[in-house]
Amino acid sequence: MTVHQYIEVNRERFLEKLFELLRIPSISAIESHRPDMDRCAELIIATLLEAGVDKAEIYPTDGPSIVYGEKMVNPDAPTVLVYGHYDVMPVDPIELWNTDPFEPVVKDGKIYARGADDDKGQAFMHIAAFEAMVKTGALKCNVKFMLEGQEEIGSKELTKWCEKHKELLQADVILVSDTSLLGMDTPSITCGLRGLAYVEAEITGPNRDLHSGLYGGAVPNPINVLSKMIGSLIDDNGRITIPGFYDGVYEHSFAARDEINSAPFNNKAYADSIGCAALCGELGYSTAERKGTRPTLDVCGIWGGYTGEGSKTVIPSTATAKISMRLVAGQDFNDITEKFIKHFIAIAPPSVKVKITPSHGGYPYIAPTDTKAYKAAAAAMEESFGKKPLPFYSGGSIPIISTFERVLGIKSILMGFGLDTDAIHSPNESFRLENFYKGIDTIPLFYEKFAE
Amino acid sequence: MTVHQYIEVNRERFLEKLFELLRIPSISAIESHRPDMDRCAELIIATLLEAGVDKAEIYPTDGPSIVYGEKMVNPDAPTVLVYGHYDVMPVDPIELWNTDPFEPVVKDGKIYARGADDDKGQAFMHIAAFEAMVKTGALKCNVKFMLEGQEEIGSKELTKWCEKHKELLQADVILVSDTSLLGMDTPSITCGLRGLAYVEAEITGPNRDLHSGLYGGAVPNPINVLSKMIGSLIDDNGRITIPGFYDGVYEHSFAARDEINSAPFNNKAYADSIGCAALCGELGYSTAERKGTRPTLDVCGIWGGYTGEGSKTVIPSTATAKISMRLVAGQDFNDITEKFIKHFIAIAPPSVKVKITPSHGGYPYIAPTDTKAYKAAAAAMEESFGKKPLPFYSGGSIPIISTFERVLGIKSILMGFGLDTDAIHSPNESFRLENFYKGIDTIPLFYEKFAE
Numbered sequence: 001m002t003v004h005q006y007i008e009v010n011r012e013r014f015l016e017k018l019f020e021l022l023r024i025p026s027i028s029a030i031e032s033h034r035p036d037m038d039r040c041a042e043l044i045i046a047t048l049l050e051a052g053v054d055k056a057e058i059y060p061t062d063g064p065s066i067v068y069g070e071k072m073v074n075p076d077a078p079t080v081l082v083y084g085h086y087d088v089m090p091v092d093p094i095e096l097w098n099t100d101p102f103e104p105v106v107k108d109g110k111i112y113a114r115g116a117d118d119d120k121g122q123a124f125m126h127i128a129a130f131e132a133m134v135k136t137g138a139l140k141c142n143v144k145f146m147l148e149g150q151e152e153i154g155s156k157e158l159t160k161w162c163e164k165h166k167e168l169l170q171a172d173v174i175l176v177s178d179t180s181l182l183g184m185d186t187p188s189i190t191c192g193l194r195g196l197a198y199v200e201a202e203i204t205g206p207n208r209d210l211h212s213g214l215y216g217g218a219v220p221n222p223i224n225v226l227s228k229m230i231g232s233l234i235d236d237n238g239r240i241t242i243p244g245f246y247d248g249v250y251e252h253s254f255a256a257r258d259e260i261n262s263a264p265f266n267n268k269a270y271a272d273s274i275g276c277a278a279l280c281g282e283l284g285y286s287t288a289e290r291k292g293t294r295p296t297l298d299v300c301g302i303w304g305g306y307t308g309e310g311s312k313t314v315i316p317s318t319a320t321a322k323i324s325m326r327l328v329a330g331q332d333f334n335d336i337t338e339k340f341i342k343h344f345i346a347i348a349p350p351s352v353k354v355k356i357t358p359s360h361g362g363y364p365y366i367a368p369t370d371t372k373a374y375k376a377a378a379a380a381m382e383e384s385f386g387k388k389p390l391p392f393y394s395g396g397s398i399p400i401i402s403t404f405e406r407v408l409g410i411k412s413i414l415m416g417f418g419l420d421t422d423a424i425h426s427p428n429e430s431f432r433l434e435n436f437y438k439g440i441d442t443i444p445l446f447y448e449k450f451a452e
Numbered sequence: 453m454t455v456h457q458y459i460e461v462n463r464e465r466f467l468e469k470l471f472e473l474l475r476i477p478s479i480s481a482i483e484s485h486r487p488d489m490d491r492c493a494e495l496i497i498a499t500l501l502e503a504g505v506d507k508a509e510i511y512p513t514d515g516p517s518i519v520y521g522e523k524m525v526n527p528d529a530p531t532v533l534v535y536g537h538y539d540v541m542p543v544d545p546i547e548l549w550n551t552d553p554f555e556p557v558v559k560d561g562k563i564y565a566r567g568a569d570d571d572k573g574q575a576f577m578h579i580a581a582f583e584a585m586v587k588t589g590a591l592k593c594n595v596k597f598m599l600e601g602q603e604e605i606g607s608k609e610l611t612k613w614c615e616k617h618k619e620l621l622q623a624d625v626i627l628v629s630d631t632s633l634l635g636m637d638t639p640s641i642t643c644g645l646r647g648l649a650y651v652e653a654e655i656t657g658p659n660r661d662l663h664s665g666l667y668g669g670a671v672p673n674p675i676n677v678l679s680k681m682i683g684s685l686i687d688d689n690g691r692i693t694i695p696g697f698y699d700g701v702y703e704h705s706f707a708a709r710d711e712i713n714s715a716p717f718n719n720k721a722y723a724d725s726i727g728c729a730a731l732c733g734e735l736g737y738s739t740a741e742r743k744g745t746r747p748t749l750d751v752c753g754i755w756g757g758y759t760g761e762g763s764k765t766v767i768p769s770t771a772t773a774k775i776s777m778r779l780v781a782g783q784d785f786n787d788i789t790e791k792f793i794k795h796f797i798a799i800a801p802p803s804v805k806v807k808i809t810p811s812h813g814g815y816p817y818i819a820p821t822d823t824k825a826y827k828a829a830a831a832a833m834e835e836s837f838g839k840k841p842l843p844f845y846s847g848g849s850i851p852i853i854s855t856f857e858r859v860l861g862i863k864s865i866l867m868g869f870g871l872d873t874d875a876i877h878s879p880n881e882s883f884r885l886e887n888f889y890k891g892i893d894t895i896p897l898f899y900e901k902f903a904e
Contacts, residue, residue: 029762090764096660153762180666194665198763207727208548211877212750212776213646213848214632217742218733219726223751223773224686231683234676274671275659278803281670290670298664299675300766305753306774310481310605311650311811312542313776313849314752314877321675322758324664324765351730359763396665397765425766426661 003444006132014128021120022104022113028087028153037064037149040086051127052134061157064149072142079142081171084123085151088115089425096427109433116431118424122177129443140451154360155400162407173373174404179416187385189377190414192393195327195364197336202320204353212313220351222319223304229347233297238282240297242343250329261286263390292393296326333361362399377413380445455896458584466580473572474556474565480539480605489516489601492538503579504586513609516601524594531594533623536575537603540567541877548879561885568883570876574629581895592903606812607852614859625825626856631868639837641829642866644845647779647816649788654772656805664765672803674771675756681799685749690734692749694795702781713738744845748778785813814851829865832897
């Protein structure tokens with residue numbers, strides 16, 4: 001039986017296995033879901049063992065556990081370290097989901113569930129492909145699996161764990177599916193990831209909520225103040241105003257920019273796909289550049305005062321915003337966080353107090369396209385899709401990828417099979433069945449070419 | 453027995469009666485509290501009948517009911533129409549209350565409960581004073597009571613009801629206790645009230661929540677946009693930037709401003725009392741003027757995106773703010789609402805949608821100090837406090853007061869006995885026992901002098 005035949009025979013079983021994982025609400029951002037994280041880690045161990053690893057082990061950490069498994073076929077063969085994550089994003093606004101986020105359903109050829117794509121679906125493709133190679137005797141590389149439960153909140157424990165287990169994790173390449181294709185007709189391999197600096201900023205005006213009539217006009221309103229401060233962080237040209245924010249930002253050459261802008265892209269269709277009448281962003285850059293090679297500042301959450309039904313006339317004591325800055329090559333999240341804090345305090349009026357809590361951060365990443373691993377991935381995708389993949393600079397962040405490079409000295413290949421329409425991090429996240437199986441089919445081709 | 457003696461004998465009973473009212477969570481802004489509104493109205497009817505009205509009746513409306521009661525002693529005597537409200541503000545943030553907002557307690561000489569001051573405590577003073585006058589044969593005026601359950605959300609039903617019952621409501625003055633004294637040593641009568649225009653503004657960017665990495669930098673973020681728009685509404689001099697906002701605003705004469713600023717006031721103590729290192733507001737005006745005679749724009753609530761634990765990296769679909777504008781003599785809330793809508797739409801970038809929902813509004817009010825009613829109130833307070841009261845321009849809004857003038861043609865006397873430290877609309881609202889009984893003692897003096 002060929003690897004492909006094995007996969008065909010086991011299509012339904014693979015899907016059911018994935019569903020078992022998707023049913024566990026392993027939300028890392030919400031502390032009360034810790035037991036779910038544990039259940040999920042246990043299930044992955046069982047799945048890896050069933051798939052054919054020699055050993056699989058749970059490594060407890062101060063956060064969710066790390067799952068490690070391996071199969072060593074030949075000390076002289078190349079070693080592939082597979083990385084993925086079993087934690088998922090929170091599901092709110094829950095009322096916008098058409099079905100239970102943790103009861104996967106297939107509809108119109110798509111799996112709907114939180115984590116269907118990001119990253120349970122994509123990570124499981126590797127376990128399924130591995131099983132197919134093992135059971136058909138096709139596996140020619142050593143394989144190590146490393147699955148964490150903290151990717152969505154910064155991979156802090158995995159970073160420490162990698163520092164402690166450099167020997168165990170020795171490998172020739174790290175293979176990751178946690179990104180998207182430009183399209184089913186435009187296969188791509190992600191060569192750039194943005195970094196991230198995430199902070200929570202709280203403004204305190206009066207020490208208690210005040211009546212907006214009796215006090216209004218004479219006291220600082222923290223929502224007005226916070227709004228004005230946030231509003232000033234991006235100028236009318238879409239440039240971020242924090243002093244030194246763009247220091248060292250990698251400017252792509254005109255040739256590289258032309259290549260980035262050669263990928264098929266239609267601004268109108270893109271705007272339509274998200275229901276916006278117009279796009280916006282930094283002056284002088286295309287949409288592909290804005291979301292791939294330029295840094296950003298987005299408020300991810302804001303709250304303060306009365307948010308219930310009706311109209312309460314109050315000046316609240318505090319207002320708070322969660323702010324995400326996506327960083328690109330040349331920016332360091334610690335440096336950017338410091339610059340943000342310094343600037344935000346500097347622009348606050350003397351009537352309010354400012355409290356900034358840095359959350360997590362991550363370095364940007366750039367992968368070269370002239371390595372053996374990249375070439376194997378490109379060849380595998382070309383065989384599977386019938387088309388040479390484009391190198392792609394993604395706007396997303398997978399901070400751990402640059403950490404791997406810094407700590408383990410290993411480059412990663414980001415061979416993802418999602419689509420931008422999968423609505424990851426949003427209500428009704430989905431993953432197309434076609435992409436799920438295309439991933440399982442393509443991964444063994446990578447191993448085959450990488451072992452040559 | 454004199455009126456004063458009657459009040460002394462019944463101190464405890466009056467307090468227990470008030471507590472019964474305070475135990476009912478009659479929150480008009482939250483629809484699910486409608487049964488509590490009904491219970492509260494029923495209890496007031498019983499209380500009025502017990503106090504000695506000839507008749508008392510519940511008038512159902514499309515909102516909470518209106519309670520009316522009257523005692524006609526002599527067709528030739530002047531008639532006093534007492535107005536108050538039995539609805540209260542919502543209680544969130546509930547976690548900041550030291551005790552249950554609907555289980556009144558007395559601590560350090562203060563009644564703690566939602567509505568202790570605003571307005572159950574102050575309205576009940578009138579019922580108690582009325583009972584004392586009736587039972588001691590001292591009542592020399594006709595009295596009409598009108599208590600509504602929608603003051604905190606705009607008195608819409610009462611306005612319609614007044615239009616229908618002009619005959620029933622004929623009176624020589626409307627007497628209201630829903631305001632504060634400048635201090636126990638600085639008695640005052642409120643001569644000005646600010647109006648109110650309240651709107652909810654929603655900004656929609658993408659039609660769903662998006663991943664802030666994959667899309668960030670290329671699409672409109674409704675929180676960033678809303679913040680910038682709000683931030684632009686007040687300039688660096690504290691002036692509101694909506695075109696035409698200040699058209700027609702009544703500018704007090706230098707003499708009047710001197711009088712307003714002659715009331716004892718300490719900016720440092722005021723800032724300390726609310727825990728702020730500095731005050732702020734419109735350039736060129738004192739704190740007393742800023743909160744009494746100048747219009748404002750305060751965001752009372754804002755929300756959008758992820759507001760839970762941890763750090764979700766999302767560009768939300770929508771962001772929303774509740775905005776209150778306090779208006780002064782010369783401004784019309786309909787006109788200001790229109791100007792706000794027009795301006796807010798004009799400053800929105802083309803990439804977002806704007807939806808503005810006007811909530812409620814109210815006209816400002818100015819009371820003359822040369823009327824018989826004002827003079828009776830001033831004489832009553834002087835006798836009770838041993839000091840002539842100051843005319844005071846309050847920053848609060850009681851929209852129905854200007855409605856009374858427009859619909860019924862009757863001026864109101866705002867003889868309130870609260871203090872600014874009562875934390876109305878805030879957690880731990882309170883009302884000093886001393887003020888409660890001072891009010892009950894002073895009200896009969898007003899009737900006595902008004903009947904002369």
